Each structure stands twice: as C-alpha cells, then as structure tokens.
Amino acid sequence: MSLCINWCKGKGVDPKHALMVRQVPTDVGIDTIEETLHTIKRLGRVKVRGKMFDPEINGLVVLCVCSEVVNIREIPMDVVPSVGGEPWVLSVPENMDNGNVPQAPVPPPEPPTFTTEQFLKSIGEILEKTNRPVVPENTAFKRLRAFSGNIPPPAGEETLDTLLMQAHLMVDECVCSDGEKRKRIIESLKGPALEMAQAVRSSDPNATPNDYLEALERAFGSSESGEDLYYVFRALRQNHGERLSDFLRRMEHALTKVVYSALNNFCGGQLSQTLC
Structure with a gap:
C-alpha cells in the first residue's frame, strides 16, 4: 500500500x-x-x-x-x-x-412488484426522458479548467490527464457541434498549450476536437524516455483478429511519440514551448 x-x-x-x-x-x-x-x-x-x-x-x-x-x-x-x-x-x-480479499457479495434484492398504474407511469417517465429536446449550443456542459502545459501545473490549472478526461467526456456526451467543442477546448488553453492548438488550427482548419486532444497528448503527455517509447514501438505486434488499418494506426501513434521525443531532446526539451 x-x-x-x-x-x-x-x-x-x-x-x-x-x-x-x-x-x-x-x-x-x-x-x-x-x-x-x-x-x-x-x-x-x-x-x-x-x-x-x-x-x-x-x-x-x-x-x-x-x-x-x-x-x-x-x-x-x-x-x-x-x-x-x-x-x-x-x-x-x-x-x-x-490482501486484496474481496468482500462477500451482497445478495441481490428481490424484484419489486409493480401494479399496472405504476408500470404505465414508469413507461411515461422513460418516454419523457427519451424525447427530451436537444440542448442549445450556448448551454454550458461543464467549463474546462485552464491548462498551459507548464510543469508543475501552476495554481488553478489542471494536469494534462485531468484535462483530457474532462475534454473527452465533453466531446463524447455534449450534443453541441464540433465547432462549439473546439471552441471550448481552445478557450481552456493558454501558454505553450494554446500555441500548440493554434498550430493545429493553422495546419488544418477542419481539425476535429479529438485531433486537438491528440496533439496535446503527443506534445505534453508522455513522461517515458525515448528508449522506452522506442522499445514499445519495436514490440508492437498485430493482435489476433485486429484489422490491418487499426494496427497501422497504433503503429503510427507509437511512432509519433518516438519522433516527438527525439525532436524534443534535440531541441533541449523545449519542443512543446517553442514548437521547434
């Protein structure tokens, strides 16, 4: 422990x-x-x-x-x-x-007995929730906390892992458009992280919200050494039943980390701040 x-x-x-x-x-x-x-x-x-x-x-x-x-x-x-x-x-x-000994399982409760009136009321509540109107784009889902990419994170800023978890949740569950999701991600960034997002937007104006999050993860997320990343890349194998396209995407993702680590070392560890 x-x-x-x-x-x-x-x-x-x-x-x-x-x-x-x-x-x-x-x-x-x-x-x-x-x-x-x-x-x-x-x-x-x-x-x-x-x-x-x-x-x-x-x-x-x-x-x-x-x-x-x-x-x-x-x-x-x-x-x-x-x-x-x-x-x-x-x-x-x-x-x-x-010793990781699990507690005894709690027996499941006995199923409740529903009357016809209670059953119809439950069906009505389910239908009401299913048919709820689409939330307008200007409705706040959950404002993302600030992130700059500086280490250690200054007061009031999130770590990269926390930002990515919150942002992925927003992207997956919020009903607003991709443009609104990109706006919320960029509004939460500052410093080197904002410069990275601006570079993504300049290179691809149609980049998706996930493209921005993947760029942030590549730039600021890996704490492993270049040797570890290279070893992981060399050890990649196609899984049983895995499509070749999925395997190639995994290889590309791992290779990107290796290349970024090498460039970051070449730039004296300032790649995320200077964008080389």
Missing part, C-alpha cells in the same frame, strides 16, 4: 482514481493494456501512468488512472487481456492492506 500511495503521489494521480494491474507480461504494450481495461465500463477512460518490473512474479506491475472513482466491489478481481493469455490481477490502493 505504501508503494502504491507513493507511486500515485510521484505521478500526480488521485488514489481514488488509481488502479494497479499485476502479472502483465513484459512484451505487452501500453495500447493493449488500455484496450483491455476499457472493457471494464465501470472504470471509464483508462490511461497507463507507469510500469515497473516485479521479479517475484516475473512480470510488470502497471499503474493506471481512471476517469471514474474505482470501487473494488464494483469491478472484477482479474481481467483477461484482449490479446489472450493468463488473466491480469487488479487491485486498488485502499484494498492493498488487506
């Missing part, structure tokens, strides 16, 4: 949103880990924040951050990887001090 809490503090991760994955083979890439954990809907969006090798289990221990608060009673104790193989063990910080 002490190790996990210290790991969360070092990575700037809220322990309530932290998840540890054990017994992960060393040749498994970050994309595969995130893809596997995304099958557990209760976790929301999942990002890998760190990896370490555990010689006792001859495998990796992976620290992940989830957009939802992690409750060990609402998720499975293990998960089968998307590429097949032995299950990976899941644990959370608040449950590590008791």
